[in-house]
Amino acid sequence: MIAKTKPLAANDVASRLRDGIRMGRYVPGQRLVEADIIADTGATRSRVREALQRLATEGLVTIEEFRGASVKKLTLDEVRQIYRARMALEGLAAAEFATADKPDLKARLQAIQTEMDSGESTGDHEQFGRLNTAWHRLIIEGAGNDYVRAFLATLTVPIYRLLFSTFYNAQRIDAANADHRLITAAIVEGRAEDAERFMRAHVEQGFHSLSTIHSHFGN
Amino acid sequence: MIAKTKPLAANDVASRLRDGIRMGRYVPGQRLVEADIIADTGATRSRVREALQRLATEGLVTIEEFRGASVKKLTLDEVRQIYRARMALEGLAAAEFATADKPDLKARLQAIQTEMDSGESTGDHEQFGRLNTAWHRLIIEGAGNDYVRAFLATLTVPIYRLLFSTFYNAQRIDAANADHRLITAAIVEGRAEDAERFMRAHVEQGFHSLSTIHSHFGN
DNA sequence: CACAGGCGGATTGTCAACCATTTCGTCGCC
DNA sequence: GGCGACGAAATGGTTGACAATCCGCCTGTG
Numbered sequence: 001m002i003a004k005t006k007p008l009a010a011n012d013v014a015s016r017l018r019d020g021i022r023m024g025r026y027v028p029g030q031r032l033v034e035a036d037i038i039a040d041t042g043a044t045r046s047r048v049r050e051a052l053q054r055l056a057t058e059g060l061v062t063i064e065e066f067r068g069a070s071v072k073k074l075t076l077d078e079v080r081q082i083y084r085a086r087m088a089l090e091g092l093a094a095a096e097f098a099t100a101d102k103p104d105l106k107a108r109l110q111a112i113q114t115e116m117d118s119g120e121s122t123g124d125h126e127q128f129g130r131l132n133t134a135w136h137r138l139i140i141e142g143a144g145n146d147y148v149r150a151f152l153a154t155l156t157v158p159i160y161r162l163l164f165s166t167f168y169n170a171q172r173i174d175a176a177n178a179d180h181r182l183i184t185a186a187i188v189e190g191r192a193e194d195a196e197r198f199m200r201a202h203v204e205q206g207f208h209s210l211s212t213i214h215s216h217f218g219n
Numbered sequence: 220m221i222a223k224t225k226p227l228a229a230n231d232v233a234s235r236l237r238d239g240i241r242m243g244r245y246v247p248g249q250r251l252v253e254a255d256i257i258a259d260t261g262a263t264r265s266r267v268r269e270a271l272q273r274l275a276t277e278g279l280v281t282i283e284e285f286r287g288a289s290v291k292k293l294t295l296d297e298v299r300q301i302y303r304a305r306m307a308l309e310g311l312a313a314a315e316f317a318t319a320d321k322p323d324l325k326a327r328l329q330a331i332q333t334e335m336d337s338g339e340s341t342g343d344h345e346q347f348g349r350l351n352t353a354w355h356r357l358i359i360e361g362a363g364n365d366y367v368r369a370f371l372a373t374l375t376v377p378i379y380r381l382l383f384s385t386f387y388n389a390q391r392i393d394a395a396n397a398d399h400r401l402i403t404a405a406i407v408e409g410r411a412e413d414a415e416r417f418m419r420a421h422v423e424q425g426f427h428s429l430s431t432i433h434s435h436f437g438n
Numbered sequence: 439c440a441c442a443g444g445c446g447g448a449t450t451g452t453c454a455a456c457c458a459t460t461t462c463g464t465c466g467c468c
Numbered sequence: 469g470g471c472g473a474c475g476a477a478a479t480g481g482t483t484g485a486c487a488a489t490c491c492g493c494c495t496g497t498g
Contacts, residue, residue: 050269053269053272057276057277059366078366081363081365081366081367084311085367087311088308088311089308091307092303092306144300145300145303145304146297146300147278147301148300148303148304148307150278151304151370155366
């Protein structure tokens with residue numbers, strides 16, 4: 001990479017805002033005022049506007065005419081739709097990864113799995129959350145489908161905080177890890193159909209656990 | 220719609236370019252010069268640039284630094300990835316439509332089906348192409364999942380011309396329509412699993428028919 | 439005191455002009 | 469004919485300005 005002294009490219013501003021939304025620094029419904037972002041990032045207005053446009057096409061923020069950008073609020077039904085799409089796409093990814101001939105990636109998946117197993121009942125939800133995202137991301141990478149990867153990336157961002165909130169229950173962690181074990185084994189052993197079926201069930205289960213907690217879903 | 224005297228919004232410019240790419244007015248690899256688009260559409264440069272940026276994030280065009288935008292060339296492997304993603308998402312859409320309680324939409328699907336059946340062996344590939352797109356689009360709409368709809372929209376645009384090229388074979392039309400009949404029946408009768416399985420097989424078959432013709436796939 | 443209406447600051451939408459940087463064809467020279 | 473410099477063309481990006489709109493606040497009236 002090149003170390004530029006330039007202020008900030010539009011991509012950087014977009015990434016920064018994306019992270020801010022993912023990490024909960026910006027809450028749903030909050031307005032993203034151009035001038036504030038300029039003050040924060042030092043980017044020019046055109047850059048900021050371009051970044052906001054990009055986030056809007058990703059569905060992360062909504063732009064209303066003369067009202068500007070605000071972090072998109074998710075309906076429960078929209079969360080459901082996201083999970084259905086994830087079900088189909090991550091299921092596909094698991095199946096493709098299983099049939100792919102990528103021993104090194106499969107070894108890494110197995111490594112993450114054993115790490116999750118070892119720290120399973122410690123109840124460290126933060127560590128499990130990290131391993132969980134790494135596990136999912138590795139499967140997506142293993143599928144080798146860039147379109148699927150891009151779609152899933154945009155699907156995962158708006159529900160990132162919600163994902164973590166489900167793991168505050170130790171029982172849920174154990175259940176999720178049991179799913180993970182099944183899926184990891186199926187992928188490593190090349191059983192594509194099993195991998196897909198288990199992954200779909202896993203994602204669906206994730207939505208059910210989530211919808212029982214659904215607290216914030218503004219209107 | 221509102222009849223504005225304004226020149227052209229960025230969205231309009233993007234749609235126009237999208238249609239141009241879909242219809243083959245712009246061929247893969249062709250450069251999209253800002254000044255030409257300005258002359259064509261009457262939009263300002265900022266609009267045009269914004270539109271091109273948007274198309275770039277959609278993956279329709281590639282932007283190289285100081286070289287500008289050009290219509291993206293698709294590798295055969297990329298086409299395969301698109302079809303795999305379509306398989307998963309349209310399969311999901313068929314299943315969701317089957318379980319949904321939308322009698323009017325299902326009736327419209329049946330209507331399109333009978334129209335396709337009636338004109339099946341006439342070999343009118345253009346009409347079949349139109350009905351085919353209407354059929355697929357209706358199923359996506361029937362699923363009621365906006366994320367899936369958006370993803371499939373961006374997936375379908377770059378392969379639109381290729382879709383039509385497979386229908387220049389009357390035999391292929393008959394085979395495709397046989398698939399359609401199975402899927403339509405499954406959706407109308409609410410058999411979600413069948414609808415999904417048949418739709419996945421249908422999309423996969425579409426890729427196979429296409430890959431036997433693969434002539435243009437620059438590099 | 440309640441409320442309708444207007445006023446002005448704040449924010450966004452849009453454009454035009456400007457300059458730097460790079461690409462690429464062309465022309466002259468060897 | 470080949471090669472290098474030059475300049476037009478195209479893009480990347482910034483700045484400033486102005487219009488349109490929203491929203492809080494203030495005032496006048498009943």
